[in-house]
Every structure is written in structure tokens, then in C-alpha cells.
Amino acid sequence: xxxxxAYALAYLAFLYLPVLFLPLFSFNNSRFIAxxxxxxxxxxxxxxxxxxxxxxxxxxxxxxxxxxxxxxxxLGLLAxxxxxxxxxxxxxxxxxxxxxxxxxxxxxxxxxxxxxxxAIGFPLSLAGVALGxxxxxxxxxxxxxxxxxxxxxxxxxxxxADLGEGAWMTFWRVTFPLVLPGIAASLLLTFITSFDExxxxxxxxxTEATLPVYIWGQLRFPDRLPMVLALGALILVASVALVVLAxxxxxxxxxxxxxxxxx
Amino acid sequence: MAFLSVRxxxxxxxxxxxxxxxxxxxxxGAFFALLGPSGxxxxxxxxxxxxxxxxxxxxxxxxxxxxxxxxxHRRPTNMVFQSYAIFPHLNVFDNVxxxxxxxxLGKQALRARVEAMLATVxxxxxxxxxxxxxxxxxxxxxxxxxxxxxxxxxxxxxEPLGALDKRLREAMQVELRALQRTLGxxxxxxxxxxxxxxxMADQVAVMSGGRILQIASPRELYERPVCREVADFIGxxxxxHATVKHIADDTVTANAGVxxxxxxxxxxxxxxxxxxxxxxxxxxxxxxxxxxxSVAGQITAASFLGERSHYQVKIAGRSEPVFVASSGAAPxxxxxxxxxxxxLIALPFTA
Numbered sequence: 001x002x003x004x005x006a007y008a009l010a011y012l013a014f015l016y017l018p019v020l021f022l023p024l025f026s027f028n029n030s031r032f033i034a035x036x037x038x039x040x041x042x043x044x045x046x047x048x049x050x051x052x053x054x055x056x057x058x059x060x061x062x063x064x065x066x067x068x069x070x071x072x073x074x075l076g077l078l079a080x081x082x083x084x085x086x087x088x089x090x091x092x093x094x095x096x097x098x099x100x101x102x103x104x105x106x107x108x109x110x111x112x113x114x115x116x117x118x119a120i121g122f123p124l125s126l127a128g129v130a131l132g133x134x135x136x137x138x139x140x141x142x143x144x145x146x147x148x149x150x151x152x153x154x155x156x157x158x159x160x161a162d163l164g165e166g167a168w169m170t171f172w173r174v175t176f177p178l179v180l181p182g183i184a185a186s187l188l189l190t191f192i193t194s195f196d197e198x199x200x201x202x203x204x205x206x207t208e209a210t211l212p213v214y215i216w217g218q219l220r221f222p223d224r225l226p227m228v229l230a231l232g233a234l235i236l237v238a239s240v241a242l243v244v245l246a247x248x249x250x251x252x253x254x255x256x257x258x259x260x261x262x263x
Numbered sequence: 264m265a266f267l268s269v270r271x272x273x274x275x276x277x278x279x280x281x282x283x284x285x286x287x288x289x290x291x292g293a294f295f296a297l298l299g300p301s302g303x304x305x306x307x308x309x310x311x312x313x314x315x316x317x318x319x320x321x322x323x324x325x326x327x328x329x330x331x332x333x334x335x336h337r338r339p340t341n342m343v344f345q346s347y348a349i350f351p352h353l354n355v356f357d358n359v360x361x362x363x364x365x366x367x368l369g370k371q372a373l374r375a376r377v378e379a380m381l382a383t384v385x386x387x388x389x390x391x392x393x394x395x396x397x398x399x400x401x402x403x404x405x406x407x408x409x410x411x412x413x414x415x416x417x418x419x420x421x422e423p424l425g426a427l428d429k430r431l432r433e434a435m436q437v438e439l440r441a442l443q444r445t446l447g448x449x450x451x452x453x454x455x456x457x458x459x460x461x462x463m464a465d466q467v468a469v470m471s472g473g474r475i476l477q478i479a480s481p482r483e484l485y486e487r488p489v490c491r492e493v494a495d496f497i498g499x500x501x502x503x504h505a506t507v508k509h510i511a512d513d514t515v516t517a518n519a520g521v522x523x524x525x526x527x528x529x530x531x532x533x534x535x536x537x538x539x540x541x542x543x544x545x546x547x548x549x550x551x552x553x554x555x556x557s558v559a560g561q562i563t564a565a566s567f568l569g570e571r572s573h574y575q576v577k578i579a580g581r582s583e584p585v586f587v588a589s590s591g592a593a594p595x596x597x598x599x600x601x602x603x604x605x606x607l608i609a610l611p612f613t614a
Contacts, residue, residue: 155348158315161335162342163362163413170336173361177352 023233031226044230054231057214061195064126064210068133068194073186075134076141081175083142084149095146099139109136110203117204124206132200137190144189144250148182181252188246192239211235264327266291266449267312267417272321274307281307283473284321289417289451289466291326294443296452296464300496304473306421309453313419314338326416341410342419345426347402349394349409355381356390358405362413380408383442400431411446420452424459436462457497461485469493485547489533491613494545501551501585503544504612507536515609519544521580522558527607534611541612546602548573548588556601560585562594576600 029039083091113132160170198212205213218224265288274282282304289295297305310316314335323330350358359377381387384404410418424432440463443450454460460467461481468478477489488494505519519525560576563584575584
């Protein structure tokens with residue numbers, strides 16, 4: 001038992017210790033990232049928020065993240081509804097096919113998209129990044145939403161039709177409220193996936209940088225490193241918060257339909 | 264035309280007909296049951312009446328209107344689902360009020376209507392409860408109130424009591440029957456439970472393999488089944504092979520093998536027959552006496568069930584036991600099986 005606990009602690013340390021260096025050194029009063037600490041400061045955070053280029057990149061990332069989240073969740077919603085409503089032949093193969101972008105190396109996908117956008121004359125832009133991110137995020141959205149759709153009794157939609165509501169009102173009054181936590185989880189997950197993504201953004205963003213691309217650019221300047229650490233620490237905290245929120249939303253009133261059956 | 268008229272309705276899943284050219288006439292205000300084992304097509308038929316499935320052939324009329332192609336949300340039917348399908352994100356009040364949105368009632372009128380419905384099913388005071396805060400019996404009542412609130416021409420009930428325990432089920436049978444009489448709405452019940460169908464419905468259609476075997480009152484189904492399947496499905500019964508020996512004006516004499524030569528009223532035959540025909544003779548357990556009769560037997564098993572006892576009796580020349588139900592004192596040792604002539608039900612021979 002004891003050795004198992006030690007193993008678990010070592011495991012967690014291996015996973016999270018490196019990441020914890022970010023917030024730790026972001027408060028260190030020195031330009032050099034090395035022990036021992038020379039003192040506590042928040043000045044890296046103040047220089048960070050005074051950096052217009054950073055704020056601009058942050059704005060870009062939020063924009064791309066929002067568009068990606070909306071687009072992939074909408075596509076995921078429609079696909080999840082179709083997949084769970086009509087048990088079509090080949091659904092399994094189709095779902096595998098849709099999740100393929102998850103397994104294609106990002107660099108291959110990045111080059112492919114770069115070539116494609118070039119070929120059709122689509123300018124390198126944040127819009128291109130959002131499209132690329134959406135292709136990555138649809139599988140996430142789909143997985144979360146299918147689970148949600150499958151979690152409730154099909155009879156609920158029939159009951160709504162039986163009580164006089166057509167397809168749209170049934171969706172609005174029954175389906176939507178029941179899958180809403182799934183939609184929220186999908187929005188958060190796809191947003192954070194887009195927000196953190198570097199390779200596609202690096203290839204497709206052109207002259208506008210998203211936050212990860214901006215950070216990559218800053219790494220060339222040793223002076224800026226502590227500020228990048230501060231930024232990294234903030235992104236870390238925000239990411240964790242969003243993922244926790246998404247998980248919470250995903251489990252909200254799990255399997256609502258199932259409760260209406262039986263004793 | 265009857266209130267609900269089902270004419271030659273067929274539904275296929277692949278090549279297999281789930282409902283096979285069914286004809287059904289249900290009068291206004293009836294309590295009608297579709298009874299059959301699972302997979303017999305009764306639920307498919309109900310779903311076609313509700314509009315959740317469209318027939319591949321035939322026509323459905325409700326109150327004279329052709330329902331073919333009319334979607335579920337435009338039909339004058341409402342359903343109590345087997346799973347109850349209570350909306351989990353709404354409370355009891357909003358569940359019952361769900362179907363009333365289109366009637367554009369004022370706030371007061373809506374509240375009055377919902378509360379009247381809740382009073383009808385005896386759920387007053389639970390308006391703000393959520394679905395997961397209700398017991399099975401309460402959920403069943405919410406489903407009932409929600410369906411009845413729309414004042415349907417036909418209330419469809421899909422195995423409504425299946426999820427309840429025995430005691431509650433029996434109480435609800437009585438209550439549903441009383442509710443149907445009070446409201447005068449046509450009820451169409453689907454069930455695999457023959458006791459449920461017999462105790463509640465005025466008319467029962469017994470289904471098997473997508474076809475209707477017999478439509479009759481519960482008593483008639485029990486006493487005058489038209490085929491072996493119906494007789495077997497409704498209650499317990501003993502079958503004996505027999506050959507018709509002689510046909511007189513009012514009686515028929517047959518050689519019933521292990522039962523010997525038997526005589527029964529000619530009216531017991533609901534089908535054409537002739538001397539020499541093989542037929543089946545059916546005997547209900549409670550129509551057999553153990554005290555005096557012509558067939559000797561030995562009790563091999565007895566179970567005491569309170570108001571009556573069930574016996575298995577072994578008789579010479581027959582491998583399976585004869586089932587007997589009796590309210591008298593338990594006899595000991597050898598018995599003599601007897602029956603009244605009109606207790607014998609003649610059925611067409613099937614292997």
C-alpha cells in the first residue's frame with residue numbers, strides 16, 4: 001500500500017511538477033530562470049498587461065477560439081442529432097472517419113491545410129485558423145454531444161410530438177434544454193482546444209498572431225522570458241478552470257431520461 | 264364507421280410483417296385492450312395509431328377522419344408511455360401544462376385546467392415537484408394527467424402499469440377503469456398481461472404474429488376462445504386430443520382418449536366440423552372437480568394460494584399433468600376428475 005502511494009505521488013509529480021515551474025518563476029524577481037529565488041515580484045505581470053502586441057494576440061486567440069467553438073459545436077450538434085436519431089448503416093465507420101483529424105499528425109494536417117488554402121486562393125488569416133481548428137474540434141464536440149443525446153429517453157421527444165408540438169418546438173422545448181449541458185461542455189472544450197493550439201495557427205495565421213504563436217515569437221528574446229512565464233501561468237490557470245467547468249457541465253443532470261423509467 | 268377504425272393495416276420491418284393486414288373497430292367511449300406476447304405487433308399498431316409510425320398498407324380512421332399521413336402532433340390522440348417519458352427538466356405543473364401551450368389559455372385558466380387534471384389523478388399539491396422527486400406511481404399519474412389534459416379523442420396506454428409493483432398495479436387497474444367510466448374518453452390499452460386486459464377492458468383483441476386472433480369481451484375470450492393460442496394465452500388450460508364420433512341435434516359425442524367418451528353441447532363448437540374430425544378439447548382448471556367423476560388420477564403437486572388451491576393430477580396415458588384449481592378442502596390420495604358437459608371447449612385441431 002505504501003509503495004503504491006509513493007508511486008502515485010511520483011506519477012503526479014512527473015505530470016505536474018514541470019508545469020508548476022511556470023507560476024513559480026513568474027513571481028521570481030530575476031530575469032534568469034534559475035534557483036535560488038532572488039525575491040517576490042509581480043512586475044512580470046504588469047509588463048505583460050502593458051504589452052500591446054500580447055493583448056492583440058490575446059484578442060485574436062479569443063476571437064478564433066469563439067468562432068471555432070461555435071462552428072464545431074454547431075456542426076457537432078447537427079451530426080450528433082442525426083447519428084443518434086437515425087441508426088444508419090455505416091454510422092460507426094462515419095464516426096471513425098470524422099475523428100480522423102485527431103490522429104493525423106498536426107504538422108501533416110497543417111501542411112495539408114496550408115496547401116489547400118493556397119490552392120483555392122483563401123488568404124492566410126485568422127479565419128483560416130478558425131476553420132483549421134474547427135476540423136480538429138468537431139470530433140471533440142461530437143463525442144461530448146453524442147453521449148448527451150444518447151443519455152436521454154427517445155420517448156421524451158415522442159411525448160412532445162404526441163402533446164402537439166412539431167419538430168422545431170420539440171427541439172426547442174425538450175431536446176435543447178436536455179442537451180444544453182452537453183452544448184456548454186462542448187463549447188468550453190473546443191474553445192480551450194483552439195486557444196491552446198499552436199501548429200495550425202503558426203501555419204495558417206499569416207501576419208496576425210494568436211497567443212501561442214506570439215509566445216513562440218517571444219522565446220527568441222531572453223529578456224522577455226519571465227513575462228512569457230507569467231503569461232503561461234495565466235493560461236494554465238484559465239485552461240484548468242475551463243476544463244473543470246466543462247466537466248461539471250457535462251455531468252450536469254446526467255442521463256436525465258433514465259430517471260424517468262422504473263420504480 | 265366505428266370511432267377508431269383500422270382497416271387492413273400492415274407494417275413491415277424489412278420483409279417481416281410486424282402488423283399483418285389488421286382490421287379493428289373500436290366504438291366511442293370503449294375501454295379496448297390489445298393483448299399479446301411481446302413481439303406480437305401490438306405496440307407497433309399502437310404507434311401507428313399515435314402517428315409515430317406510418318402504415319405500409321391499409322387505412323386508419325379516427326372519428327371518421329383518415330389519419331394516413333397525419334403526423335403525431337396533429338392527431339387527436341394522446342399517449343401514456345411505458346417509460347412515462349416525464350420531461351425531466353420540468354416540474355409536475357409544467358409537464359401537465361406542456362400540451363396546452365397552443366390553446367393560449369390565460370394564466371388563470373391554465374392553472375385551473377392543470378389543477379383540475381392533477382385533482383383527477385389525485386396529485387394535488389405536487390405541482391412544483393421534479394420528475395426525479397416522484398415515485399413510480401406518481402410518475403404514472405403525471406403521465407396520465409399530461410395526456411388527459413389535451414382532452415384526446417383516444418387515450419393510448421402502452422403497458423402503463425408494467426413498472427409498478429403488484430399491489431399498486433391492482434389499485435391502478437381499478438382506478439383507470441373508474442377514470443375511463445367517469446371521463447367517457449375512449450381508452451386503448453396495450454398489454455402483455457392478460458389479467459390487466461381482462462380486468463379493465465370491455466373488449467379485448469388478442470394478437471399474435473402481427474395478426475388479430477380474436478376480438479371479444481373478456482368473459483367470452485375466457486369461455487369461448489376460438490383457437491388454441493387464445494385459450495393458452497388467457498389463463499391456464501388443459502388440452503386433450505379428441506375425435507368426433509357422433510353429432511346429434513344439440514350434443515356432440517367425441518372420443519377424448521384419456522378422458523374416455525365425452526359428450527358436450529354442439530354450441531361449444533365455434534367452427535365447422537364433421538364426424539371423424541380431429542379436434543382439441545380444452546378444460547379450464549377451475550371447471551374440473553376432484554370429488555366425483557369418471558377419470559381416476561393421483562395428485563402429484565399441490566399449492567395453497569389462499570382463496571383457492573392449485574393441483575397437478577397425473578392420469579393414466581398422459582405424460583403432462585392435468586391442472587386443477589379448487590376452492591374446496593385438499594383431498595388426499597387418489598381422486599376422480601369430473602366436469603360439466605359445457606365446461607369442455609372445442610377448438611380446431613392444431614399440432
